Structure formats: C-alpha cells, structure tokens
Amino acid sequence: MEAISPEGILLLLALFQVKHALGDGPLQTIRMVREKGIYGKAGGLYHAGIHGVGSLVALLVFGLAALPALLLAVLDAVIHYHVDFIKESILQRNGWTHDKPAFWWALMADQLTHQLTYLLLASAVIRIAS
Helix, strand or coil, X not given: CCCCCHHHHHHHHHHHHHHHHHHHCCCCCHHHHHHCCCCCCHHHHHHHHHHHHHHHHHHHHHCCCHHHHHXXXXXXXXXXXXXXXXXXXXXXXXXXXXXXXXXXXXXXXXXXXXXXXXHHHHHHHHHHHC
C-alpha cells in the first residue's frame, strides 16, 4: 500500500462511520440489545461480529492487505464487545434508563469510545502503510 493522503484517512474514517451507523442501528436486533450486558451471550457476540465484519469490509475497500485488515477488524470487534458490555453492565446494575440523565452520559461515553477506536484503527493503518 502506498502512502496515505489526509483525504484517504478521511475516507477511511467515513467508511467506519457508515459501518458504525449500520451496526449500531438497523443491523442491531432486540436480542443483541438485551444480551450485550451478559458476558458471552450470543447476542452481544453477534453484535460485535457485525462490527468486525463491517470494519473488515471498510479496510479492504480502503485497500489494506487482507491479513492486517483482518487483524484490525478482530481488534475492533473485541474492543466493541467489551465497551458495550461495560456500558450495559453499568446501566443494568444502576437501573439507568433513557429517562435518567446518567443513561445518556453512559451512552455517550460508549459512543465516544467507539469513535476513539476508529481513530486508533486509522492510526494503525497509517503506520502499516508507511
């Protein structure tokens, strides 16, 4: 892979944004939402898997070689799984629902962490390409 331009990194980040919107939106089922706070349950694993596959597609479309793309996608899935698990555990333990301000703080911390993960992945792509 040749050196990456600033526009290229912005494109990669845009691909991650689309992936994230799909994975945390229309591709997320009620089962996934219910099971994300129970460690090891299939729903949370499937949800993280969707994010991992989406990242793999984004990285391959971007032009990253298959092996580093796969490794970064797995890293994204593992991080996504644990971030969601921690957020859901906190929400459940404290009984925080959408009508409580603490719910929104926890949700935004979760979403911010996912976005920071994409910056980490983009940084790794820059290092791989150089």
